[in-house]
Structures are given as C-alpha cells and as structure tokens.
Amino acid sequence: MAYLCSMVYDLEIRVEDQLKQFDACLANEPAFCTAKCPFHLDVRTFTELIEQGQINSAYKLYRDAVGFPHIVSRLCDRPCEQVCPLRNAGGPIALRELEAMVTAKTTDREPNDYNLQARPKRIAVIGAGLSGLGCALRLASKKYSVEIFERDPSIGGDLDEAMLADVERQFMHEHYLLHTNTEITSREEINRLGFDAAYVATGALGNDLGLSRCLIDTAPYTDAAGGGNNPLGEAEEIAGNRHGLSDLSAGVGIGWFAGGAVTGQTGVDALAQGLHAGAVIDAFLRTGNLVYPENIMETKLPPDPKRLVRQTVPSGEASRCLKCRCDACMEYCDVPAYYKKWPQRIRDEVLATTMPGRSEVKATPAKRLLNAADISGVLKNVCPVRIDLDALLLAGRQSMHRQKKMPWAFHDFHLRDMAHADGETAALVLPAKNASPGLAFFPGCQLGASAPSLVIAAYEKLRELDAKGAINLSGLILRCCGAPAEWSGDTELFRSKLDAILSDLHALGDPALIMTCPTCAQKFARYLPEVRTLSLYEIFADAGVVPTMPQDDGGGGGNALSHWAIFDPCSVSGAKNETKVKAGVRKLARGAGAQLFPLPVQGSVARCCGFGGQPDLANPDFAEYVAKARAAETDLPYITYCINCRDAFAAAGKQTAHILELLFPKAADKTRPDATGRRENREYLKRYFQGDPVSKPSYPFTLFIDDALRAKMDLEKILLDDVYATIAHIRQTGGQVFHPESGVHSGYCVVGKTTYWVGYTEDANAQFRLTEVYSHRMQIEQEKVWNGVKR
Amino acid sequence: MASNDKGLLICERCGIEMKSMKAHFSYLGNEFKHDVMRCPVCGQVYIPEELAKGRIKTVEMALEDK
Numbered sequence: 001m002a003y004l005c006s007m008v009y010d011l012e013i014r015v016e017d018q019l020k021q022f023d024a025c026l027a028n029e030p031a032f033c034t035a036k037c038p039f040h041l042d043v044r045t046f047t048e049l050i051e052q053g054q055i056n057s058a059y060k061l062y063r064d065a066v067g068f069p070h071i072v073s074r075l076c077d078r079p080c081e082q083v084c085p086l087r088n089a090g091g092p093i094a095l096r097e098l099e100a101m102v103t104a105k106t107t108d109r110e111p112n113d114y115n116l117q118a119r120p121k122r123i124a125v126i127g128a129g130l131s132g133l134g135c136a137l138r139l140a141s142k143k144y145s146v147e148i149f150e151r152d153p154s155i156g157g158d159l160d161e162a163m164l165a166d167v168e169r170q171f172m173h174e175h176y177l178l179h180t181n182t183e184i185t186s187r188e189e190i191n192r193l194g195f196d197a198a199y200v201a202t203g204a205l206g207n208d209l210g211l212s213r214c215l216i217d218t219a220p221y222t223d224a225a226g227g228g229n230n231p232l233g234e235a236e237e238i239a240g241n242r243h244g245l246s247d248l249s250a251g252v253g254i255g256w257f258a259g260g261a262v263t264g265q266t267g268v269d270a271l272a273q274g275l276h277a278g279a280v281i282d283a284f285l286r287t288g289n290l291v292y293p294e295n296i297m298e299t300k301l302p303p304d305p306k307r308l309v310r311q312t313v314p315s316g317e318a319s320r321c322l323k324c325r326c327d328a329c330m331e332y333c334d335v336p337a338y339y340k341k342w343p344q345r346i347r348d349e350v351l352a353t354t355m356p357g358r359s360e361v362k363a364t365p366a367k368r369l370l371n372a373a374d375i376s377g378v379l380k381n382v383c384p385v386r387i388d389l390d391a392l393l394l395a396g397r398q399s400m401h402r403q404k405k406m407p408w409a410f411h412d413f414h415l416r417d418m419a420h421a422d423g424e425t426a427a428l429v430l431p432a433k434n435a436s437p438g439l440a441f442f443p444g445c446q447l448g449a450s451a452p453s454l455v456i457a458a459y460e461k462l463r464e465l466d467a468k469g470a471i472n473l474s475g476l477i478l479r480c481c482g483a484p485a486e487w488s489g490d491t492e493l494f495r496s497k498l499d500a501i502l503s504d505l506h507a508l509g510d511p512a513l514i515m516t517c518p519t520c521a522q523k524f525a526r527y528l529p530e531v532r533t534l535s536l537y538e539i540f541a542d543a544g545v546v547p548t549m550p551q552d553d554g555g556g557g558g559n560a561l562s563h564w565a566i567f568d569p570c571s572v573s574g575a576k577n578e579t580k581v582k583a584g585v586r587k588l589a590r591g592a593g594a595q596l597f598p599l600p601v602q603g604s605v606a607r608c609c610g611f612g613g614q615p616d617l618a619n620p621d622f623a624e625y626v627a628k629a630r631a632a633e634t635d636l637p638y639i640t641y642c643i644n645c646r647d648a649f650a651a652a653g654k655q656t657a658h659i660l661e662l663l664f665p666k667a668a669d670k671t672r673p674d675a676t677g678r679r680e681n682r683e684y685l686k687r688y689f690q691g692d693p694v695s696k697p698s699y700p701f702t703l704f705i706d707d708a709l710r711a712k713m714d715l716e717k718i719l720l721d722d723v724y725a726t727i728a729h730i731r732q733t734g735g736q737v738f739h740p741e742s743g744v745h746s747g748y749c750v751v752g753k754t755t756y757w758v759g760y761t762e763d764a765n766a767q768f769r770l771t772e773v774y775s776h777r778m779q780i781e782q783e784k785v786w787n788g789v790k791r
Numbered sequence: 792m793a794s795n796d797k798g799l800l801i802c803e804r805c806g807i808e809m810k811s812m813k814a815h816f817s818y819l820g821n822e823f824k825h826d827v828m829r830c831p832v833c834g835q836v837y838i839p840e841e842l843a844k845g846r847i848k849t850v851e852m853a854l855e856d857k
Contacts, residue, residue: 359857364856364857367855367856367857368855368856407819407854407855409851409855410855618855734803734804735804735835736803736804737800737801737802737803737809737828737835737837738800738801738802738803739798739799739800739801740798740799740801741798741799745803746837748836748838757838757840757843772840774840774843774844775843776838776843776847776848776851777818777851778816778817778818778847778850778851779816779817779818780814780815780816780836780838781814781815781816781817781822782815782834783815783834786833786834787831787832787833787834791834
C-alpha cells in the first residue's frame, strides 16, 4: 500500500483550543487541612513562615483567618488532624500548638488600624457570643456602623478573662455600639430601627426570630448563615415580599442572616460562621446579592504518597508539614521549574503574547519562553489532569510564525542544519540490492552527525540479519524527520518535509522504517501514522545482537564500566511501542555486560535532556539547566538511545554512552564533533554509502584556527563554512579594515540572516591565521547614497 | 559613541583612516542609528567584538522579547 500525502493531516494547532484544559489545573487547590479548617487557614504559608522564623507574619496570617487568635488556638478541636497525610506516618502536624506558639511569641500583637472611610450602612448583630462577635469584628473593621444587641449583662458567653482580653484587643481600633441587657424578640424591632442588615446569633436555645420557619416555607434548611444557595437572607427577601416587609426600606429590603449555635454550629465553628457572615453581609450591602456560597471548602488535591518520603530530616514541627499541593509540574517539568511559573500563568502569558496586535500596544511576556522551552511531552504524562503544555507551546510558536512575529534567530541555526541534512551533500535514498517493500533503515540526521561510524555499524548488522533472512532490508534513508520545522512553528515547511519523506519512502517501494532516534519515531507516529515503524533496538534485541568485542576491551564508549542507569529519552514516552523499545534497550545493555540500576526519579518518567523543542537558541541557559539537572540525578553513568541525550550529557560532563556504542565498541568514537564536524560527518556518511569514503571536504585555502577559537565557534554555532565564506567575501570585495598595530584584517559577511565577522592575518607565505570570529543578528544597513555616490 | 580600543583602523579599499560616524542598523522590523567606526569615503563599517557582544546583543535580546 502506498503511503498517503501529508496534506491529509492537519498540522495546525490553535492557542485558543489549548486554553481550556488549564482550567482543570490543581495547583491552586487548597491543602487538605486548609479545606477542612473552618477558617480555611493557609497552612502551607503559615508553616513556611514559621520555618523561616517569621513569627510576626505567621501570627498576622493566623489572626486574619481566625479573628480571635488567642481564643481559637485554645478552643479549636483540630479538624485538620483528621485529614493530615502524616496522621498515619508519625502523627499529624500539631497545628494548634504551632498556632498557640505564634500567638504567644509574636512581638506585634496589635491588630492593624485601617484608615478607611466610614460606611453609612448599619448592621445589627443580635447575640454577643463568638459567632456574633466574629461577624461584628469583620464588619466593624470594614467601617460599617455595627450595633450589638446582647440579652445578658456581658459579652462573650462562657469566655474566660484571657479570651475576653483577646476580644477587646481585636476590637481596639474598631467602633461599635453595644446594647447589653437588650433582648430582641422579633425582626420588627430591628426593622423599625432602620438597619440595612442583621445577623442573628442568639445561641443554642436562642430566639431565631422566625428565620428558620421562613426558610422552611421556601427551601430546605441547611445551615443558616452558611446556608448554601438558600440563605436565610434570600428567604427573608422572598418572605419579606410575601409578608409585605419591603416597605421598611427603599430598594432592597433588610437582609437577614443567621449563624452560630442557633443554627447548630458550636465553638470555633460558630466563630468561623460569624466571620464568614461578615463577608457575606458586606457583599450583600455592596451588591444586594443574597445568594452566597456556603463556608465549605473542598479540595480536589490528589493524594501524593511520595511526599511522605522525605529528602531531608525535618528540623521542627513546622518543617514536618508536607505543604500538600499539586506540584507534579514543578517537580518533573523543566519549563515551570526553570521559569518558576505555574501552568496557568504560562497559559495567560502565551495567550497575551499570541493575541494579534502590535507589540507597542500589548505585552508579549512569553515570546522567549515559548521558544526557550523543551517540547518533551513530560507534563502531560505526569500531570494528574493531563495538561498538555507542549500543545500550547507549539500552538503559540505556530501563532507567532503565522503572525510573522517569530524572531528568526530562535530557530534559524537548526533550520539551516535541517536543510543541510536534507541537502544534496548529506541526504541519501539508497535501495538495498534485493529491494522490495520490506524494512528501510532511517537513522535520522543527528546520529550520523555525531557518530557516523555507529550508523555504518548498525546498517552493516542489519545487512547481516537480512543475509540470514531474519529481516527483509529494502534500503537506507539519510535525512531529517522535520522536527526542527515542527518546533519552529512553520507548519508549511514541516508539511514540505513530511511530503519529502513520503516521496523518499515511495522511491523505496513504501517500506516500513527501522528507527534509531526516538524523536524521529515520535514525529512519524504523530504526523505520518500510516507509516509503519519499528525500533532498531527491538530488532537487535529480538535477534540477540551482542557486542562485537570483548567487554574488558575498554575500547570505546566507556563500556569497560559495568554499572549503569538507563536514561529513557523524553520522546519515547507515550510511543505505541514504548514498552518494547525500553525492554529492547535493556536487554541489549545487559547483553553487553551492563548491570543496570534504576534512576532515583520516582516511577519511570522519561524526561528531556534539553534538546527537544530546540530551546538552546532562544535561551542557552535553559538547555544547560535541563542537561545539568538530568545529569545530576544519579552518579551512575547513563546508557541512552537518543544521540542528542548522549551529546547533551557529555557536554554537561556526564559519562554517557549510546546503546549502539556498547554494541559496537569498535565503532564508538570518544571525540565529540563540533558544529562543523557534525556536517562533515553527515557528508562523509553519504559518501561512504555511495562507495567513496576517502575524499574529504575541501576548502579554497588553508586557514589555521587554534583550539580556543574552534571551541568558541562550536559554542556560538559558527561553522567553518561561514568563516571561509566571510574571508573569501571580504578579500574579493575589498571590504576589509586593517589594524596596523596587529596586522589583522577584519571584515564581515551576511550568511543567511546572520552577520559574521572575522579577523585574520596573512604571512609572507600566504598562510592565513584566524585571529577572531564573532557574529550578530542585527543587520548593518548600507545607505543608498554615500558621499553623493549611489550604491 | 564609537567603540574602538584597537588603535588606528585603515579602510583597505580607500587606504584612509576610519572615523567614528553614524551607521544604520535594523532588526526584526526596527531601525536605529549608532556611532561606529566607518570609512569617510566608502562608508565601510567596523564593529568590534566588544560592541557585538555588548550593546548590540542587549538590543537584540530586547527586540526579540518585544
């Protein structure tokens, strides 16, 4: 069956289609204890502040949540402990003790005195128990006119002296009127006094002023002030209209609310309800809205047993706190971790950046981040709600490209590298002698650039298997899979690459492909799903391929070592044949004498080495950060099966071998080619398979370059071709500058879009020596007329 | 301000000393001027590495982020 054309596939993804998935992000879900706490204390921050020694800040956070810190730290019956994940692992965090500690130790006990304008609305609080006092405190601190009506001669019910002192302290900057010995027996009394809202907190056996009866008439009675979507206030509003009470106040009627023991809540729960009612009444007075949420917090936070495995010994009760939250992205994914941004923030920044409009009038906060990020598929694999950050980043890149706002420099080098791999000096479609639709070898463009001898050794082994009848080899294709085009956001370029691949396949009779590069395999699976692919490692493992040299030879790839960890490349993750590929590589490694040890990273998450998505041009620091982070996960050397991983780790100083180096130690080359050497290798590989392995690249003249400058060229991705082109250009045009003191000639040439500068000397024997080389992205604009002469 | 601490510079095409003069640059659709060493006769430009890796790099980064 002939393969289809890539036109069939929609390569475009839109930013707007990727946004909604981020709504499910659990990063902002409260911790279990916070959800359970009637005051919803932010325990993560609270314990963190204590750990940092910021006792005053911890106290303020606590006081703002609970209203009366001294009272709550003594009376709270610790519901948080029922849900603390540590309850079965050393005991729950002793939060109440921590709360009592900060309340005792703070040196800044006085409440804040906010200089707010007095608000004209009047609120009656009926009952001066904990719930009424909480409600009064919240409203008084917002500068409403609050009056408390208490049946008894004093406030606070059963509170002791120290607790009453706490009440006094928290009210020290607030004004309110207190009517003791004043029992309210009907709503009419309050209505008549012209209040705008009232909170009934008359205690366990108190008079509810008929509020519950009103509600029973209209809707199920839940928990009064925390009455969900059927608050008493709403009932009163309905009942009020029904009973003709709305004439007491112009516009909306008085809002009636109830809470505390009269509605069944006791102790600190009653206080929490009063504080909540304060916020509810404030909202009612500002908006007239009587519908309000219940004071119940739920959390969708998934249990994370990993948190119980501690990396460090806690140094106190606060540091025992696990700070429960969903942070799989921060733990496993480099983009959120490096940029210290949660997925929803990244979404917002990408949305702002990609919205149409000139950059002068809108922000573009993620322009670099979009392109300086790995596209590795890791987040989708580790996120409990499977947020696909990569899809957003790719969509963002495509959007930038469509809007012609993509800085060319972010992907240019890799696109030129792809053009080289697919160009006439490096690309090849080689039919096998007995070509028929069978299997063609597709080693990708990076393995051949890094280690051409491994491609040759692997192909020779495939031919051997073909000769034995184990496989039917129909040829070899040397070219790029188009990944750089996909990563650049240029879908048309990518489509042209996919079509070119299909055309190459057609030339070989549409064979299935043998892949070595997991990234190539991933692109085929995603964009050319009808092309059947197999992993070279599966084939070799099934065929029982073992090293061609004794293990103690030490001749290549560090295979004299026996203890290794397998580093699974990110691009293998989610592949259809992921399990088989991983198993195949492990079998081959063991067959090569390697003793394998697991990576310490929990589970088997395959992660990025910093290559995927080509972030290195937009932000070299990010790519280096990722490579170093991965390299540091174990002291063991790595075996990997992606040559980009090998090269990234080698650059980070980590001993790493490609699995093919273990299988073909003779072909393993310990030297790592530079940017120029990589192209020369690709060209060599093509010549080799064409039967001309001897000829070397030729340059028009001999140029001496010392090692330091070669290293600089490699780091800055300056190719020898660019250097030669620049020297030739400036000598030919005479556009050179001479430095008499040093004897150096300097000049520049634009290759592609980059401006390259060279400095060189030439001795009496016409020997050239490079003295400096650098480049910039900015273009020098020549005037059309200079000195009156048109140019 | 022209950046040159490499002493005398001679334009090889015209054989005369380069001087600090304005030159035009563009990047990502933005245009600007800056003083660099130029040949007063033919306009040949010289940008030393310090300038390329310093101010020019900074401006490039800023424009890429914009």
